[in-house]
Amino acid sequence: MLTKIDWYILRKFIVTFFFCMLIMTTLAVAIDISEKTDDFVKSGLSSKEIFYDYYIGFIPFIWGMLYPLFVFISFIYFTSNMALNS
Numbered sequence: 789m790l791t792k793i794d795w796y797i798l799r800k801f802i803v804t805f806f807f808c809m810l811i812m813t814t815l816a817v818a819i820d821i822s823e824k825t826d827d828f829v830k831s832g833l834s835s836k837e838i839f840y841d842y843y844i845g846f847i848p849f850i851w852g853m854l855y856p857l858f859v860f861i862s863f864i865y866f867t868s869n870m871a872l873n874s
Contacts, residue, residue, distance in 0.1 A: 797870070804866040809851065809858050816850045817843065 790798070821828075828838055851858075 800870065801862065801866050804869075805858060805862040808862040808865070812854060812858060812861075813847060813850055816854070817847070820846065 831838075833841070
């Protein structure tokens with residue numbers, strides 16, 4: 789049975805994990821866009837087509853590939869933040 793402190797720690801970790809996931813995904817997409825801008829312009833696709841055809845599959849790929857990094861960074865950040873607050 790989880791106590792109140794367990795729920796508090798779990799909630800802090802999950803919030804930190806999703807925040808880390810959001811920041812790192814945004815960074816990965818921005819880097820990928822900057823690298824592939826010429827290819828996107830040459831293809832003549834609209835930004836909506838690029839997003840739905842390419843980035844809908846790219847974002848889950850990045851999440852799967854960087855999942856261990858997300859967990860590691862969020863765990864280090866949230867434990868250091870908890871230690872700082874105690």
